[in-house]
Amino acid sequence: MGDDILTDCENTQTQTQNSQIDWSQHNTPSFIPNIWGRLYPTKTSVKGQYCWKKHNAEYYDLIQAEFTLGRSLKCTYVMRRELVSENIIKNVSKQHFIITRDLSEPLNPAIITDLSYNGTFVNGEKIGKGNSRVLDDNDVISVTHALMKIFVFKDLLKNEQDQVPKEISQKYYISRTLGQGACGIVKLVYDKKKCSKHAMKMIKKSRLTNGQINHLTDPEKIMNEINIMKALRHPCIISTEEVFDARDAVYIVLELMQGGELFDRITKQGRLTEQLTRFYFRQMILAVKYLHSQGITHRDLKPENVLLESKDEKTLVKITDFGLSKFVGEDSFMKTMCGTPLYLAPEVLRANGQRCYGSQVDVWSLGVIFFVCLVGYLPFSSEYKDMSLKDQIMNGRYRFSQAHWKGVSLQAKLLMRGMLTVQAERRLTLDQILNHPWMEDNEITISVEKLISHRSDTKSYELISSVSDEKENSAENVTVIRLTAAAKRAMSDSFNSAEPIPKKMRVANDTSSTNSYCSED
Numbered sequence: 001m002g003d004d005i006l007t008d009c010e011n012t013q014t015q016t017q018n019s020q021i022d023w024s025q026h027n028t029p030s031f032i033p034n035i036w037g038r039l040y041p042t043k044t045s046v047k048g049q050y051c052w053k054k055h056n057a058e059y060y061d062l063i064q065a066e067f068t069l070g071r072s073l074k075c076t077y078v079m080r081r082e083l084v085s086e087n088i089i090k091n092v093s094k095q096h097f098i099i100t101r102d103l104s105e106p107l108n109p110a111i112i113t114d115l116s117y118n119g120t121f122v123n124g125e126k127i128g129k130g131n132s133r134v135l136d137d138n139d140v141i142s143v144t145h146a147l148m149k150i151f152v153f154k155d156l157l158k159n160e161q162d163q164v165p166k167e168i169s170q171k172y173y174i175s176r177t178l179g180q181g182a183c184g185i186v187k188l189v190y191d192k193k194k195c196s197k198h199a200m201k202m203i204k205k206s207r208l209t210n211g212q213i214n215h216l217t218d219p220e221k222i223m224n225e226i227n228i229m230k231a232l233r234h235p236c237i238i239s240t241e242e243v244f245d246a247r248d249a250v251y252i253v254l255e256l257m258q259g260g261e262l263f264d265r266i267t268k269q270g271r272l273t274e275q276l277t278r279f280y281f282r283q284m285i286l287a288v289k290y291l292h293s294q295g296i297t298h299r300d301l302k303p304e305n306v307l308l309e310s311k312d313e314k315t316l317v318k319i320t321d322f323g324l325s326k327f328v329g330e331d332s333f334m335k336t337m338c339g340t341p342l343y344l345a346p347e348v349l350r351a352n353g354q355r356c357y358g359s360q361v362d363v364w365s366l367g368v369i370f371f372v373c374l375v376g377y378l379p380f381s382s383e384y385k386d387m388s389l390k391d392q393i394m395n396g397r398y399r400f401s402q403a404h405w406k407g408v409s410l411q412a413k414l415l416m417r418g419m420l421t422v423q424a425e426r427r428l429t430l431d432q433i434l435n436h437p438w439m440e441d442n443e444i445t446i447s448v449e450k451l452i453s454h455r456s457d458t459k460s461y462e463l464i465s466s467v468s469d470e471k472e473n474s475a476e477n478v479t480v481i482r483l484t485a486a487a488k489r490a491m492s493d494s495f496n497s498a499e500p501i502p503k504k505m506r507v508a509n510d511t512s513s514t515n516s517y518c519s520e521d
Contacts, residue, residue, distance in 0.1 A: 036101055037062035037110055039151040042140065051085050051150055059154075062110075065103050069143075070095040070115070084150075091118045091144040097127075099135065099153075106157050107176040109190050110135040118144045134173045134192040164202070165246050172200065172253070189253065198241060201252040226252065228296060228322045235455035236287035238307065238320040259308025259315050262369075266303060267505070271376035271404075274412055276313060278441055280306075281370060282434070282448050283317040288366065289430045291319070292359050298322065301365035302343045303372060303505075316451055342380060342505075343368045346394050346422045360424040363433070367419025374412060375404040377506040379420065384507065396422040401508040411438035 039060045041052050060077065068075040072094040079092045093116040102108040112135050114120035114127035121142035127133055135141075137155040142148045164174060175188040178199060189200045229240040229252070244251040259265070262280065266272060272280070284306060291298055298305075300321060309316035345364035347357040371379045379398035382389040387397060398420055405413065415438045418428040433439065 034103075035061045035063055036103065036155075036157050037099075037135075038154040038156065039067075039141075040154060042149050042152045051088050051148055052083060060151075062099065062101075065101055067099040068095055069097055088144060088148055088150075093117055096120060096143055097141075105176065107188075109173045109175065110153070110155065111195055112141070116143070121146045121148075132195050134190050134195055136169075136173055136192065164251065165244065168200075168244055168251055172198070174200075188256070197256050199254045199256045201254060203250045203252070205248055205250065223250075226250065231294065232291075232296075234287060234290045235316065235452045236283045236318055237290065238318045254320075257307040257318060258310045259312070261304050262306035262308060262317070262373075263303035263505070265308065266372060266376060269376075272373045274374065274409060274438075275441075275444070277370070277373040277412075278439065278444050279314060279448065280317050280373070281366075282439065282444060283452070284319065284366060284369070285430055285433055286448075286452070287317070287319045288362050289434075292362070292430065296322070297359040298362050298365075300343075301362055301369065303369055306369070314447065316455060341389060342378060344393060345424070346396065347424050349390055349394055358424065360427050360429075363419055363427050363430065364424075366433075367416060370419060371398065371416055372505060374408050374416070375401070377401070377404065377508045381507045394422070396420055399508045404508065409438070411436070414438070 039062065040058075064076070067077070069077045069079065071079050071089065071092050075095060079089050079096070081089055084092075096116040097112055097114055097120040099110055099112045101110045111132050112120065112122065112127065113132040114129055116129060119129075120127050122133055122135065122139050124140075124142070124146040126146070135153050135155070137153070137158045139153045140149050141151040141153060143150055164172075168174075171192060172189040173192055175190060177185055178188050179186040185202055187200045187202065189198050190196070191198065223245075226240075226243050226245075229238075230243075232239075238257075239255045240252060241255065242253040244253075284301075288298065288301070298319065301319070305319065305321040307318045307320055309318065343365045345357070345361040348361055351357050368379055377399070380389060380392045381399070384392065384399055387395075392398070415428075415433065415436050418436070419433070421427040428436070439445075
């Protein structure tokens with residue numbers, strides 16, 4: 001595609017990138033433009049004849065956020081008879097296509113939209129009037145017919161697509177990093193044909209660290225996470241769009257949430273009202289109850305793994321990150337000690353990887369989340385020097401600040417105590433939480449049911465069997481596990497599903513009030 005000019009393009013691109021580095025210095029003259037792409041005239045037709053009669057320039061710089069092409073004098077590039085062959089220009093629309101780029105962030109892709117009646121083509125594939133697709137580096141643009149190749153697009157802000165298998169880069173435009181953690185990173189990606197945003201979680205497979213397997217990157221655990229996500233179908237559970245299993249890593253394409261993490265919303269507001277906590281918490285309980293009904297215990301519930309669909313206050317809540325989960329039978333128990341220490345249940349610490357514990361560990365974690373939502377600080381922390389973190393949890397001795405809890409209702413306190421009960425058999429069940437007096441709010445119940453019902457009605461899932469690519473590509477075989485979804489939900493840039501770098505939640509260090517340890521006893 002455009003092989004006759006690609007070498008010149010690459011040289012020009014390198015020179016341009018170098019010059020852009022110079023432009024970024026503090027003494028940069030304000031009048032120097034920021035060139036984000038170039039269009040190189042190229043050959044067309046089967047016979048290899050030029051569609052151009054002549055060129056005004058060797059290439060055309062893309063500087064503004066919009067570039068239009070057509071016969072209209074209002075277009076950025078006007079197709080004139082003295083420039084273009086007669087057999088092409090007669091079929092060109094007044095506005096044939098438009099290329100746009102959101103310049104607010106450097107790694108946003110260029111988007112081409114077909115405005116024509118006779119067709120705009122990218123790499124020989126017709127876009128269709130009113131439709132858009134992402135332009136990638138070296139894409140060939142044709143007008144009126146797939147053979148009428150007029151430009152090769154050079155992306156001067158191109159991200160490194162070669163860091164992922166070809167099967168992925170052919171379908172997705174790799175944009176900026178959304179998050180990074182112990183088991184990999186999360187990238188913002190764009191479906192090239194649909195122009196939709198997604199989050200792609202990239203997990204490196206196992207490697208030896210100090211002679212021991214790094215379980216966060218254990219292939220068996222990674223595939224376990226994939227199998228779990230493939231099986232889940234609930235409005236309050238993050239949906240998986242597609243999975244690529246490559247030699248060295250697994251790439252999981254997920255829906256992208258607009259509202260970010262519950263953690264960030266709590267830290268930004270300091271604390272949530274009881275009404276808003278009730279709205280979010282009911283959804284969390286329903287999601288976890290669904291998981292348990294599927295034989296799945298999450299084991300790593302925390303505010304970082306609770307995502308919000310939008311930035312609105314009343315929005316859908318979704319549970320994510322099942323890397324530490326495990327399928328269990330009805331009569332089975334889990335023996336693996338895992339999870340985030342601040343949210344671990346006492347029986348997990350007591351088991352020490354040797355004894356069993358059950359799904360009630362999720363209720364304890366929900367209790368810690370509930371505590372944090374209401375008062376904005378952690379019930380257990382290693383920063384509380386009176387007692388070790390392990391002893392605090394093992395004895396259910398949560399930090400109780402009178403100043404923070406004085407405005408919280410009695411029923412909320414009782415619900416919190418019921419969840420943070422050391423003995424698992426005495427701890428509240430999910431059904432008991434849903435039927436607790438504090439949860440009795442018809443307005444909240446109806447609004448949550450409507451929200452969930454709407455999402456259930458508008459989204460249908462179809463699980464497509466695994467497709468294995470038998471062809472060698474850079475010494476890699478990539479298995480693609482696809483999940484298609486109709487009526488995609490809102491997506492955005494603030495999603496992070498990697499094993500998170502620990503975040504700092506506020507602790508109760510208010511010296512102006514009485515701080516004490518409390519427990520269910």
